Amino acid sequence: MTPAGAGDEAARTAIGLLISQGLTVGTAESLTGGLVAAALTTVPGASAVFRGGIVAYAADLKASLLGVPAQMLARVGTVHPDVALAMASGARERLAAAVGLATTGVAGPDPAEGQPVGTVHIAVSTRARAVHAPLVLSGTRAEIRQGTVDQVLRLLVRELVEANA
Numbered sequence: 001m002t003p004a005g006a007g008d009e010a011a012r013t014a015i016g017l018l019i020s021q022g023l024t025v026g027t028a029e030s031l032t033g034g035l036v037a038a039a040l041t042t043v044p045g046a047s048a049v050f051r052g053g054i055v056a057y058a059a060d061l062k063a064s065l066l067g068v069p070a071q072m073l074a075r076v077g078t079v080h081p082d083v084a085l086a087m088a089s090g091a092r093e094r095l096a097a098a099v100g101l102a103t104t105g106v107a108g109p110d111p112a113e114g115q116p117v118g119t120v121h122i123a124v125s126t127r128a129r130a131v132h133a134p135l136v137l138s139g140t141r142a143e144i145r146q147g148t149v150d151q152v153l154r155l156l157v158r159e160l161v162e163a164n165a
Contacts, residue, residue: 010153018049026095027053028087066090088125
């Protein structure tokens, strides 16, 4: 169970927008380990729009399950804007969803791949466009993970509102 926070309201708003726009969503998660999928599926009615989620913690699974190019992973590592964008596109394509979400980053307690704790990349992918947002979060491992969930859901809501404007 995730602690109550801004993500709860963003999840409800996102599910409502997805339903009203007739869109589906899929997730690709690394540092959040399924928390984005959990936040979305706690909302009544989510089954109408949530296709599924892929937790690809390991680099080789980002490549095999989400289609992130292995050459990209070897060149830039797993905590990178291009990887987040590729993960979001992979979720959209592999899960046959209209929208893909992705999270990748370093929740701690130690730095990884030369990136400090709190370095996070999130992305949203639709057929029309893909957007990335870098995050620099602080706090405990749990706080960084929950902050990532909150922010990727807010990014999803922003993209759904703009696409429908």
